[in-house]
Amino acid sequence: MGRRTTIKDVAAEAGVSVTAVSLVLNDRPSRVSEETRRHILDVAERMNYVPNQVARTLVTQRSMLLALIVPDIQNLFFAGLAKRIEDECQQAGYSLIVANSGDSRQTEQRLISRLAGRGVDGVFLIAAGESCADVDELRSDVEACPCPVVLVDRLIDVDWCDGVGIDNRAGGRLAARFLVESGHRRIACISGETSVGNAAGRRDGFLEGLAEVAISPVAVVEGDYRYDSGYEASEAIVASGATAVFCCNDLMALGLMQGLRHMGRSIPDDVSVIGYDGIAERFGFGAMLTTIGQKIGWLSHEATTLMLDRIDTQDGSDEAETVVLPPELIRRGTVAQLRRP
Known part of the structure; x- marks a missing residue:
């Protein structure tokens, strides 16, 4: 050599x-x-x-490395988000390390410590489900981290850490309003694990939207944000007689649609389906799926901008900033318009 x-x-x-x-x-x-x-x-x-980046780091006190910790890199939304954040970082002259916590609090804790020890200039964190449920331990990790930490996507209602995410409750209400305006009255929901803030927000917003027009869901099934849980929920959905289903992410929506087809149901003629994320089409799936879009480009840009601002200032301020972005309805072909009774 x-x-x-x-x-x-x-x-x-x-x-x-x-x-x-x-x-x-x-x-x-x-x-x-x-x-x-x-x-x-x-x-x-x-x-x-x-x-020589090592020598440059000694002079500038910056490694030009950022890290992103995700709960499940196989999840299409997290994979797409990681790619867009990496693009934003590269435009700013930074390289991005992506690490997978497996949605484990213990693994996440170890990764934060290890990445900080390697001298990254900042950590983007999509918190594990256990961390969303026990924020005290997460706060200890964040406050012990020698570099800025920005929570992404899974926002926790705290004032001690910067965060950027989508208004999930508003997204759930948006889905409910659209299904009701499309003439549906027998409506079901497949949620994610409700210990995760995003899943609870989407489900609660959806149920609130139905309650505003005096509609009770015919079924609420808890999934786990994975394709299989949507597929497995199809029997309960058919048994409920629902004409429309809100799935709290696109992967479960795709799984549900496959399960319904295997049971001889047509979409949207027999059952209408609306997802959440707006990510499936990027990977060649769900081109016709009606969904609540998370504006992934905007989310990535805002998160990176906030991170770079923190790195540049390093003023020791305790005042955290939270940026909450609005969702959008993406109308495609999986929601049928029913006649009003």
């Missing part, structure tokens, strides 16, 4: 001082002429010079 090209090598080849090369390559103010600057950059490119 060849020897790594150093700043000294570039300086010798360009016929200038090491200081001049350092100033130019680090884009710092200097009296180096524009002609010399271009010459240094050309030489560095020709010699395949790659900055």
